[in-house]
Amino acid sequence: MDIFLIVISAIFVNNIVLAKFLGVCPFMGVSTKLETSFGMTGAVTFVMVIATTVTFLIQNYILVPFGIEFMQTIIFILVIASLVQLVEIVLKKVSPALYQALGIFLPLITTNCAVLGVAILAVGPADFSLIEAVVYAAANAVGFGLALATFAGLREHMELANIPKGMAGIPIAFVTAGLLALAFMGFAGIA
Amino acid sequence: MSKIKIFSKGILKENAVFVMLLGLCPVLGTTTSAINGLGMGVATLFVLLLSNITISLIKNIVPDMVRIPVFIVVIASLVTVLQLLMQAYTPGLYATLGLFIPLIVVNCMILGRAEAFASKNSLVDSILDALGMGLGFTLALTILGAVREVLGSGSVFDFKFMDGDGMLVFVLAPGGFLGLGFIIAILNWIKRNKEAKAKLQAVEINTKKK
Numbered sequence: 001m002d003i004f005l006i007v008i009s010a011i012f013v014n015n016i017v018l019a020k021f022l023g024v025c026p027f028m029g030v031s032t033k034l035e036t037s038f039g040m041t042g043a044v045t046f047v048m049v050i051a052t053t054v055t056f057l058i059q060n061y062i063l064v065p066f067g068i069e070f071m072q073t074i075i076f077i078l079v080i081a082s083l084v085q086l087v088e089i090v091l092k093k094v095s096p097a098l099y100q101a102l103g104i105f106l107p108l109i110t111t112n113c114a115v116l117g118v119a120i121l122a123v124g125p126a127d128f129s130l131i132e133a134v135v136y137a138a139a140n141a142v143g144f145g146l147a148l149a150t151f152a153g154l155r156e157h158m159e160l161a162n163i164p165k166g167m168a169g170i171p172i173a174f175v176t177a178g179l180l181a182l183a184f185m186g187f188a189g190i191a
Numbered sequence: 192m193s194k195i196k197i198f199s200k201g202i203l204k205e206n207a208v209f210v211m212l213l214g215l216c217p218v219l220g221t222t223t224s225a226i227n228g229l230g231m232g233v234a235t236l237f238v239l240l241l242s243n244i245t246i247s248l249i250k251n252i253v254p255d256m257v258r259i260p261v262f263i264v265v266i267a268s269l270v271t272v273l274q275l276l277m278q279a280y281t282p283g284l285y286a287t288l289g290l291f292i293p294l295i296v297v298n299c300m301i302l303g304r305a306e307a308f309a310s311k312n313s314l315v316d317s318i319l320d321a322l323g324m325g326l327g328f329t330l331a332l333t334i335l336g337a338v339r340e341v342l343g344s345g346s347v348f349d350f351k352f353m354d355g356d357g358m359l360v361f362v363l364a365p366g367g368f369l370g371l372g373f374i375i376a377i378l379n380w381i382k383r384n385k386e387a388k389a390k391l392q393a394v395e396i397n398t399k400k401k
Contacts, residue, residue, distance in 0.1 A: 019364050021220035025299060028215065070275065073293045074267040081263060110263075113216045113297040120293055166380040170212065174372025181365035 003135055010139035012187040016114055017147040018180060023114030027148055028173065030105070037152040041145035042098075043105040045138070047087060048115050051080050052122050052137035056130060059123040076119050081110045114144055151180060197316055201323030208331035208371075209378055213300040217291045218332060219367035225348050228336025230284045231291065232329025234277070236321075238269045239301050239328075243321035245269070246309040253310075262305045263296070270296045300328065339370050 014020060017027045023044070030040045055076050063069050088106045091099040109115060118140045122133040154176055163172050207213045214235070221231040245265050253261050274292055277285040285292065295301070304324055309317040337347050343361035345353030360366050 021216050021364070021367065022294075024215040024219055025213075028212065070271060073271050073274065073296055074264065077263055077267050077296050078260075081260060111297045111299050111302060113294045116297050117290060117294055120290060166383070167376050171372045171376035171379065174368045174375065178365045178368030178372060181368055182360070185363065185365065 003132065006132060006136050007139040010136060011143040011146060012184065015143045015147055015184050016118070016140045017144055018177070018184045020117070022117040023112055023144055026108065026112055026114075027144075027151065027177070028170075031148055031152040031173075032155055034149065034152045034156060037148040038145075039101050040105045040108075041141070041148055043102040043109055044112065044114065044144055045141035046102070047080070047084055047106070047109050048118055048141045048144075049134060049137045050087065051083050051115055052119050053130070053134055054083065055079055055119040056122055056128075056133045072120070072123075076116060080115055080119065084110050114140070147180070147184075151177060154180070194316070194319060198319040198323040201320065201325075202327040202330065205324075206327045206331060207300045207324055208328060208335075209375055211300075213303060214298040214328070216294065217298065218335065219371065221288055221291050222332055222336035222339055222367060222370075223343075223362050224340040225333055225337040227284075227287055228332035228334075229329065230281075231288055232325075232332040234273060234288070234292065235295055235298060235301070236325030236329055238266065238273055238295050238298075239304060239325045240318065240321040241269050242266050242301055242305055243309040243317040244314065246305045247312065247314045247317035250310045258310065259302075259306070262302060262310075266301055266305070267296050300324065335367075335370055335374060338374065339366050342366070342370075 010016070016022050017024060026040055026044075030036045058075060058079065059069075059072065063072060063075065084106055088099075091102065091106075118137050122128055122136055126136075128136060155173065158172065158176065167175070201207065205211060208215070208218050217231050217235070222228040242262075242265055246262060249261075249265075270293060273295070274285075277292065304320060308320045312320070339361045341347050341357075343357050343359060343363075343366060345351060345355060345357040358366075361370060
């Protein structure tokens with residue numbers, strides 16, 4: 001498959017949050033400020049790319065040759081959970097500045113379904129090569145970041161708006177996300 | 192806490208979806224129709240019930256340091272069991288729900304109940320808690336699925352009561368966000384009315400006393 005097509009499709013057309021509904025929890029949780037949304041995106045990108053690379057290799061060189069594909073769910077979640085721990089330890093040692101920025105988001109990522117979802121999709125029916133899988137993971141992370149940053153920007157503006165009492169807080173956030181998803185549907189014709 | 196309260200709190204007062212906002216990905220991703228919502232809800236209930244039972248039974252053996260990884264492995268194994276069962280007996284539903292079945296592993300509600308309830312309480316209480324929480328989750332998914340199906344395709348549980356297509360946007364991705372947003376707004380409104388009424392009654396009783 002064309003690399004360019006994978007990137008455009010993952011970022012805009014099939015946006016991971018707004019079209020596939022993966023990673024909605026952090027999307028709602030950390031999107032109240034633009035700054036925290038950047039931190040979360042950084043941590044997700046980091047883990048998503050590494051996790052997809054590792055799980056892709058495990059799937060194709062261990063699970064498939066031995067015919068134990070049914071173990072996929074258990075193996076993948078274990079790989080992701082240990083990777084998150086590993087990334088945390090390495091970052092603490094190698095780059096304390098980066099750890100300061102991403103640290104608090106890392107433990108949250110284990111239960112971020114976007115990471116497991118992309119890892120499963122990358123070995124799915126699309127039949128990617130290793131390079132394509134890595135690009136796919138990176139593009140999905142960018143798509144996650146784009147949706148999160150846009151939404152955080154909207155929510156920052158919304159704090160100043162006069163919202164009806166019953167809609168304030170969570171309900172208006174969902175409606176805004178719905179309108180954002182509607183806007184992203186405009187990209188559907190591209191691919 | 193009484194047994195009934197442990198069971199009933201998950202259905203309304205601490206509803207995982209409408210109140211706690213847990214496990215939102217499957218809530219939005221699978222509720223294109225009432226029957227899909229119900230199927231996903233029951234699948235989650237199955238895993239939640241068995242994981243609460245298992246974790247409540249092993250809670251004294253598992254060292255505190257490694258409890259989270261142990262819980263995740265337990266949940267992942269149960270999800271694998273569910274995957275194999277669904278492939279065998281309900282292949283149609285398995286195909287529609289697709290990616291969201293393996294993603295039950297990362298449903299924060301299940302790990303949340305394991306950590307917050309089953310690892311601290313007795314077997315019977317954990318079963319009741321899982322049933323209550325699971326039913327609340329199923330109820331929420333079925334309601335959202337029914338609302339989206341009625342508005343989006345003019346039918347409910349595949350029973351068509353309207354000609355034509357309805358508002359297609361509610362079956363597509365944006366409809367999930369919009370539907371859930373408005374349902375939560377309505378629930379908030381009911382809750383506020385109830386609180387206002389209770390306040391009014393309290394004031395009335397006070398004035399009568401004087």
